[in-house]
Amino acid sequence: MSNILRRGRLEAAPDEEILRYTSSMEADRWIFYADIAVDLAHTVMLKEQGIIRGEDCSKILSGLLKVREEGMEKLDFSYEDIHISLESRLIDMVGEEVGGRMHSGRSRNDEVATCIRLALRDELLGLLEELFTLRKTFLALAEKHTKTLMPGFTHLQHAQPTTLAHHLSAHESALSRDFDRVLDAFSRVNLCPLGAAAFASTGFSLNRKRTQELLGFAGMLENSMDAVSSRDFLIECASVFANLMINLSRMAEELVVWSSSEFNFIELDDTYASTSSIMPQKKNPDTAELMRGKTGVATGALMSLLTICKGLPLSYNRDLQEATPNIWRSAETVRASVRVMEGMARTMKVHPDVLAAQSVTGFTTATELADTFVRETGIPFRTAHQLVGVLARDSEKPTLEKIDSIAEVVLGESLSDRGLTEKMVREALNPVSNIERRKVPGGPAPEEMQRYLGKRQADLELNEQEIATLKDSIDSAFENLLSVVEEYRKD
Structure with a gap:
């Protein structure tokens, strides 16, 4: 026809x-x-x-x-x-x-706006479930490694001893904020524009509340002009996706670095690795590398959406047709990346002995030694910082005798005269003692980590309930829609 x-x-x-x-x-x-x-x-x-x-x-x-x-x-x-x-x-x-x-009583304008929100709502729900699983995996790994020593880094330089649990739970904490951002974006996606028609509503006596309820939306976009022309919800979701991908890219970078011969902290499962076409000994972390690269899809989609929507007059403009492919491509990439990261983390082999040995490389206990000087001798921290800084120039392990000789030059007196003992020095240089001292909220001490992980697990359980509530609401609405459809179809 x-x-x-x-x-x-x-x-x-x-x-x-x-x-x-x-x-x-x-x-x-x-x-x-x-x-x-x-x-x-x-x-x-x-x-x-x-x-x-x-x-x-x-x-x-x-x-x-x-x-x-x-x-x-x-x-x-x-x-x-x-x-x-x-x-x-x-x-x-x-x-x-x-x-x-x-x-x-309907236009393609309100129709497509409603369709996009419905489909994107499903993508966000799926992403929430996948983020939940990834966070659960990180917390389970952290539970196993509350006493697994490792070096902490700043500027990719060895900084202070910490634990693998402390490190993994830092990533889970970032993912929990990503979860909250997805959940928050969901609340603005889950609004119904249907019934707005082209932009000025319609002369037909439509019941917009009824279609909102049948489609399981939590609310309605009332202003009909805003309903058909706004795509800020796409920009918001694209921003959330980009933020999440950046966090995943940071994790992927660490997996690449940690699986190298120079670090040897972990070994990725063969499923997530490849080999060389010419060098048969190679085991390359290609999947993690690709995840870093795919971050460009999410950040690119955000830039595209911002550019497409910039400067558009009210109400609907055909430019907006170009917005949706970007959000679908970003959503697909982000969801796949979350699933792949979960698999890499769950199946990787950790090398605790290597981590423990490296936990003290580079004089990582220097900060605790300076803190010990302050606590035990009463000198200012900045002075203690200077003393330990001088010690750091020497490649040999600090001793009370060396400390005293430097203190006499800097302070005009030895620290042993102020009560510092060899035992205190040994304890300060012990990475386990270092970590056990750090009991402040959020610190790596095993006792504190157990408290923290318990709290995170409780938060995760609440998030699981939130997902279930959203799904039940939408599923119930569609079951009702299909029931009504079946009833009216037989009339």
Whole structure:
């Protein structure tokens, strides 16, 4: 049949190049099922409001279910978007006298805005579940390694002794903030623009609250102009995705470095490694390297969205068609990266002996030695800092005799005269003692780490309940929608 959109106002059809240039059909694969859900809800509401007859509603609903069953591949890809292609397919099935009524009181503008929010909502829910699993894996690893010594770094230089649990839980803490950001973005995605029509609403007596409830949205975007033209929710999600990918990239970088011969802290499972085409001995951390590279997809999507949306006048502009492919590409990349990071972390082999040996390399106990001088002798920290700094120039292990000789030059007296003993020095240089002293909230002391991990586990359980509540709400809404559809389809 003729193009149902162009046959009135326009005479000439676009040529093949223009069609390719303007079509969104490939990107619309993401919203195929969302579009059908929106059509079902809108049709139900039209019937309930007396805008279309029950008989027509029944035929439209049956046709939509048939289109869903057939899948997107049965649609005509010569149309410029999925909405017109899907409606055209429906009209082919039930005739224009019936199928042509489905679009009453609606525009593609509010339709696509609703479809994007539905599909993106599902992506965010999936990401929340995947982040939950990744955080759970990090916490489980941390529980096993509260006493596993390792060097902590600043500027990638050995700094102070810490534990692997302390290090892993730092990453989990960042991921928990990412979780909160996704959850927060979800609340603004989960709003319904349907019923706004092109931008000035409609003269049909639509029940916007009804379609909102049928589609499981928590609220409504009331201003019809804002409802169809705003894409700030995409920018927000893209920003959240970029932030999360940057955090994952930092983790991936450490896995690359730690699995090198120079560090040898861990070994990645073979599943996440590759070898060389020429050097048979190589085991390369390619998966982690690719994760660093894929961060560019998320940051690039954010930049693209900012640029696309910048300077657009109200209300709807076709520029916005270019926004959605970026968010889908970013969402797909981020979700896959979270799943892959979870697998790499869960299956990696830790080398505790290497970590422990390296925990004191580079005089990492220097800070505790300076702190000991302050606590035991009463000298100012800045003076203690100077004394230990001089000691650090010497490659040999500090002794009380060396400390006293330096103190006599700097202070004019020895620290042993102020009560410092050889035992105190030995304890300060012991990495285990170093860590056990650090009991302040958030420190690496095993006792403190156990408290902290217990708190993080409790937070994780609350997050699990939040996910379940959101899913139950949406699942219940769609079960109700399908129940109503089935009821009206049989009328």
